[in-house]
Amino acid sequence: MPVTAIVSILHRVTGIILFVGLAFLFYAFDLSLESQEGFDQVVNALQTNFLVKFVIWGVVSALMYHFVAGVKHLFMDMGYFEELESGRSAAIANIVIAVVLIVLAGVWIW
Amino acid sequence: MLVSIYRYNPEVDDAPYMQDYEVELPEGKDLMVLDVLNLLKAKDPSISYRRSCREGVCGSDGMNMSGKNGLACITPVSEAVKKGKLVLRPLPGLPVVRDLVVDMGQFYKQYEKIRPFLINDAPAPAIERLQSPEEREKLDGLYECILCACCSTACPSFWWNPDKFVGPSGLLQAYRFLADSRDTATQERLSDLDDPFSVFRCHGIMNCVNVCPKGLNPTKAIGNIRTMLLQRAT
């Protein structure tokens, strides 16, 4: 599969992951604003619970990827990266930037 | 060299299958994929494929060569061979009539939809409708399409909604007439395209640009159509 096609299908996949993952974010958001106890619970879980960390990292990763690919889309809408070479470079840059952000997110969470 | 060909004859086969052939290639010469098919057909006349001009002009021999769509007549074997093997399949996403021959009906329907002819109700001048060199230049990169269907059949949006999405080739041609200074039906043409499927199923994955044997850029043409729609609406 050409790299431009991989970038595109991943945009779709991360979109679906985000739609499902939003439930976790909403839950954490709800809990954190409900009360001091709820807030502590969220912070505590994020600092100690591996599963929670992993899920949040997963959702944040999907968000990072979807975000970068979305920005690339906006650039394409403005007429950039629409040639074969520039399109391919933009797709590779998309993957590289997303991976860097995902790794950074991992570092931040752990 | 090993050549693996998609075989299907609806009269005798229940299901398609891949048939392997061993072919002797002449030393020191990089044949085109079509030459290899011709060599094989001399041995097994039942292999069916379309071909005509054998030089990338007529657009008959579009097929999928080791995973990538292209014209067999202008694709060197060295480019199409993957791991010592040449795998030939019909263009994806269209019904197979036999072996490498597909039914292009759906593809032509899309072409028909965009009304691929100049529309101009103004009375014709005595000799011809003139265009300035700048106006003519806008058609470069659009009029060269040979309707081989390599692009549209490489496009997932075409695979999923061939009846609603116009496809890269159809949209390139749609823009060719939108960009033509002699055509006066721009508004109707744009209105025809302004639904969620016809144009907007393009997600810019550029498979079309990646395979076009004439080096054309449907993605850019589609972007230009979108810009025209946007300019009209805002």
Next chain:
Amino acid sequence: MVIDGLYACGEAACVSVHGANRLGGNSLLDLVVFGRAVGLHVKKSLDEGFDSLSANDTDIEKAMVRLNRLNNSTGGESVAAVRADLQRVMQLYFGVFRDGEAMQKGLAQLKEIRARVENLHLEDKSQAFNTARIEALELENLLEVAESTAIPAEFRKESRGAHARNDFTERDDENWLKHSLFHPAGKNVTKRDVNFAPKTMEAFPPKIRSY
């Protein structure tokens, strides 16, 4: 005789803006001049309506004989082998530079090939997009074209345009400023005068190609 509704286009139309010389980009002039003429004529004909003959049973029978012979063949020559021989003969004896003796040899070999073409075998009788059948029919057509190229080439004892003979190197307007008419039934050639009658412009006198 003009047959209503029967049209020829491209080189078969033999409109010969450039006489015997069909080299280089000459077809461009054909496209521009006759493209326009054809467009105007087609519109006029469609507006006025025209008669055309309809096929009768004998015509259809005649056409079906070719097809049926292939469809019922049980053995004979392979299309690919005969076609390769036809290509070899035409390339060898009727290429750009031609020679009487060689062409005689070529004509003799075409006769042998004619016998083989009449004995073609179609192995694949399928009705599903059968390109083997198309190629067999095409080979029969190719032989017709080959004969109508080769026989008049041998007949024309001069050099002109893309017809360059080693044994007749000069152009001979006295005897050969003529159209060659090939008659496939008798496989013979006759000459017809070139029409220089002016229509709206004086005819451009033919010149030697010297570049």
Next chain:
Amino acid sequence: MVTQITSFGRSGLYDWMMQRVSAVVLSLYTVFIIGYLLLNPDLTYDQWSALFEATWMRIFSLMVLLSIGMHSWIGLWSISTDYIKATGARFFFQSLCGLVMFVYIVWGVQVLWGL
């Protein structure tokens, strides 16, 4: 050419524009929240709840909720029309998505205004 249905807006163009506008809102919010969390590593509950009590943040967040609804509906609708060819299954999938989106929006409003 395809006249029977539009997914959200009045036309393919409006869908496309809303998809873009909502994307910009969502990305600004993403950058803001991540930036805020990064700049306040020792975030307390008081800070956090004060942030969401501010009117501008509530407006911003409500815009984001609506953007999520629009953006995901247009995206998922287009996914469903690509991959799900049986009308019944597609309708079910789309209804489910619509329901989930509605829940998200109501839930978000409730969290923000603490009803």
